[in-house]
Amino acid sequence: MPRRSLPVLLVALLALSACGSAPSEPVAATGADVDCAGTGFDCDFQSRFARVREYVATRPGTVGIVVRDRGTGAVWHNDHSADLVWTASTIKLAMVVDLLRRDREGAVELTDDDRDLIRAMLHSSDDHAADELWHRYSGADHRAFNDSFASYGLTSLVPQEGYSDTFPYWGFQKCTTEDLDRLMSHVLTEVPAEDRALLVEEMREVGPEQQWGVWGAGPAARPGNKDGWSEEDTGWVVNSVGFVGPDERYTLAVMNDLHRQGGYQEGRDTDTEIAGLLFGGRF
Template structure:
């Protein structure tokens, strides 16, 4: 593994993958790749974080409908729920404004209703994960209640969608969100996974992003391999 910021790692067949990881205890980090990727459904974490920030600013709780949409969007990756909340936060402009406060500098919201074509990097996704899961000593724009709520939803991913960075965990201690998207122009797949895992008794934040996969299954195998390698490398540095 290289330090984050190295060139994009090209896998077989022209597939590109990037990964970033942080040890929550020591702050040690490792990563590979600085390519920019379509988010697919991992942006749903960002959408909910932006919604929670909006609600905090207004001094209100999420409405019953917003909570229903948030649960469906994160736990089951429901696209209609994501579209509804995308509109609530103001689309790309709202996402970009929230991300400026979160410290994401390489993420740009998708055009119009196309939230899944938001563009991001593994390093930026790690910044987002630190807003949600970071140690108490780390400053977050999200309140403790907002963080706990998002963490809880990410720990309840529907069966069949619980692959990805969870492969780096050595038990049930994980919380994640995955994204997968076949590109219509090429037929190749974007497959991404972000979240927190527990391995060897330590907690890690991991973002593994990939594009150009010939199948969804190959993409899953790639991001799982990247997540395991990243956690192993970061554990040696901690």
């Protein structure tokens, strides 16, 4: 051990006495260590939120963002979190929640083929799988799914007419980022444990088509997500909703409406960078 001069040792001792006692090893921030200005989020998160706002201001289109700390109940959202945006494939997560509920309650009996289609929707965001399940289980009036979506948090959801022969249809609906935040919370808190475990596992193991958005939090955060992307009459929408952290403590919802100011890649890059700014290095 190198020798230290007496003044250096005195300074070190004074610093220790002023702070109490030094921790034996670094303590990772958890989001609830220091409540910054009564927000429920620590000061590190507050600085991250500021960086996200600055970053989003430089990006094409409009972006709605909601972050939830399920440990404290704190929620942060930006100015566009209540904008109605095309859901794209994020609504497939709500479809799966509904099918699992109906099967558990005995209202339907899911076959092995149905369950394979469910996994395909979650893993690779398979549109054909979604079409098949919508055809089989939306009912004669096609409203069976939509009649239940609000109970999973999609209280602002509006199916859009005039875009398909079937109405309502999963592929043409709009909701808000706040809706997706509530849906993700429902999955993690209200869905029965066995079904929740299935959803969490599938969302953590999505295919390369969906390894962006919330995935950008990084492997240490053990993220899981359901992404959605489509080119609509207003331009591209590129969305991502999911969870990060131990015990899925934090949820993140992002809805990116490009308004013809950019395309799929710009939207994907924006969503992924937001997750990295919010959670990179936190875990």
